[in-house]
Amino acid sequence: MTLEEKLKILTDGAKYDAACTSSGVSRISGKDGMGSASMGGICHAFSGDGRCISLLKILLSNACCYDCAYCVNRVSNDVPRATFTPEEIAYLTINLYKRYYIEGLFLSSGVLGSPDNTTQMMIKALELLRNKYKFYGYIHAKAIPGTSPHLLEVLGRLADRLSSNIELPSSRGLKLLAPDKEKRDVLAPMGYIRDRHLHGGASEGFVRAGQSTQMIIGATPESDFQVISLTQRLYDKYKLKRVFYSAYIPVADNSLLPALDSKPPLLREHRLYQADWLMRFYGFKAEEILDESRPYFNEFLDPKCNWAVNHPEVFPVDVNRASYELLLRVPGIGVKSAKRIVVARKQRKLDLSSLKRLGVVVKRAKYFIDGAAGVKLRAADDPAAVTVELIRGENARQLSLFDDTDVGALPIRG
Amino acid sequence: MRENKDISYIYDGTYNGLLTCVFTCYEDKFIPAGVLTDATLLPSKRIYTDKVKAARVARGVARTMGSAAENMIRNAYLSDFKDKELAVIRFIVRGMAVGISVCRDLAHPDVARISEISRAVGREARMCLERLKFSLISGVLVSVVQPTHNILPLIGRHFVGRFPNEDFFIYDNVHKLGVTYAKGKLSLAEIDDFTPGDIDDEEELCRRLWKIFYDTVEIKPRRNEKLMKQHMPRRYANM
Secondary structure (H helix, E strand, C coil): CCHHHHHHHHHHCCCCCCCCCCCCCCECCCCCCECCECCCCCCCEECCCCCEECEEEEECECCCCCCCCCCCCCCCCCCCCCECCHHHHHHHHHHHHHCCCCCEEEEECCCCCCHHHHHHHHHHHHHHHHHHCCECCEEEEECCCCCCHHHHHHHHHHCCEEECCCECCCHHHHHHHCCCCCHHHHHHHHHHHHHHHHCCCHHHCCCCCCEEEEEEECCCCCCHHHHHHHHHHHHHHHCCCEEEEEECCCCCCCCCCCCCCCCCCHHHHHHHHHHHHHHHHCCCCHHHHCECCECCCCCCCCHHHHHHHCCHHHCCECCCCCCHHHHCCCCCCCHHHHHHHHHHCCCCCCCHHHHHHCCCCHHHHCCCECCCCCCCCCCCCCHHHHHHHHHHHHHHHHHHHCCCCCHHHCCCCC | CEECCCCEEECCCCHHHHHHHHHHHHHHCEECCEEECCCCCCCEEECCCCHHHHHHHHHHHHHHHCHHHHHHHHHHHCCCCCCHHHHHHHHHHHHHHHCHHHHHCCCCHHHHHHHHHHHHHHHHHHHHHHHCCCEEECCEEEEEECCCCCCHHHHHHHHHHHCCCCEEEEEECCCCEEEEEECCEEEEEECCCCCCCCCCHHHHHHHHHHHHHHHHHCCHHHCCHHHHHHHCCHHHHCC
């Protein structure tokens, strides 16, 4: 098999992993090699589906011995199989990196016989890259569930980030669709990495950029509230850097799964990322965004606007006095503009035109702030009418986001 | 300072020239209607670049307005905006009057404008730095880009940190500027024209491998060409 053929097979098997970030660590190249990393990460290209390409995302092997129903690499699936040698992985990484196509390597793998065996092979490839080729670029490696701690330790010193995928938002779903995986096997590497970090692991060069996970959305029937509550627990309990969501793309004809011709729930995935953002940067808790009585996202309104129109008692907010935390609750004010407001209001009193200069989306913010000259409609007085106006604006935004997707065909919930 | 709507300045387009314009404003006691690099039919005054005057302005800015302001002025100078010179002049006039707090007065129109210009330059530098691609030609990593703003001076160092042992050359064929890193030294030079040499078999193979990866990694049921194009301006992402 040629290198080209292998690359095609092993990219095809890796592409459903949503994590492609190269962030969380900063360094420049050692004098003996090449490679640097930038704290915010770098996107080098975008594929035709509009997703960022940062890392060379490949499998070491797709010859998996597990039979997870949702996975394209399951043992019972009739697809061509291939396995890279460590030299091939190093050749691809170094040569694509040098041409600045990629920010580093994302190495995952099907389970080759056993988790430990697979991890040992991954370690061989990464050792070759780091030690022989003196590669200082970003490496994200998969912590295969069931791997022994001593091997995780070695892998974690070679990689900048590790991830072990929780796969499905409930253990029931996991049991049903991934009979070879146990919830505790998935959580064990997460716990190990967290504990190492609590005891100075990062400063010893162990998984410097922290860990992430991903879950598949839409293969099993969990509610949005269940998904974001789980997300919150993962951030709180395991100190994850990121939780990724992957809209389920039908890859198997299985009565337990959505039909092969069903469309990926992209709007739902988008709402989950919005909620995730609110939890990581805006100080929201999962229970504020959704709850048991309202377990699904509003299809027509982003979660922050949705929260705001449901809490008219909080508004109007006085941008000249409100705390940073409260500013972040105002639709149209983001992290950057809230920071600018806090700095700029010490120099002069802010009005609508100065807010615009600070990057506030006045079109949305005007219903929620004090002293917006000429704005008659106020969220505090008539939240329903404001909702209508916001939905009108959101529709225009969303049509461009989901240009090539039939939004009407997405599952309607609310 | 008073705005003079009748007279424009003409200068040589250099950074010191721009700082000389600022110096002249203080001599003339007005802010001109415009600052141009080409002759105009409107009433105008030619400003001759004077290193001593420029250095005095630079010193004053550094002392009174601080390093954040210096960076904003330098970034704005690299921009392609028609009003960049006036924005710099207004910002310096404002800043010399109020001091270091000027950079925090983000809601003031003269501060907001230069901050906007400076951020636009920073954004493009970042975009170009992320999206450009190299070809390995005769042992040198070569890239040709077409940025709107003159961002080449801002991106060379990043590649030194990444490829300390490689030689590289990035050419901006809009501003006719090239940044070269050879034998461990980084330099910037005006270059009228540049055509990359022929590529060899290994370069051919690597491009083929990249294309296979790029085409395969896309999840076809999620196709969204508009989103892709929005993030991949051809100005930097061409090969």
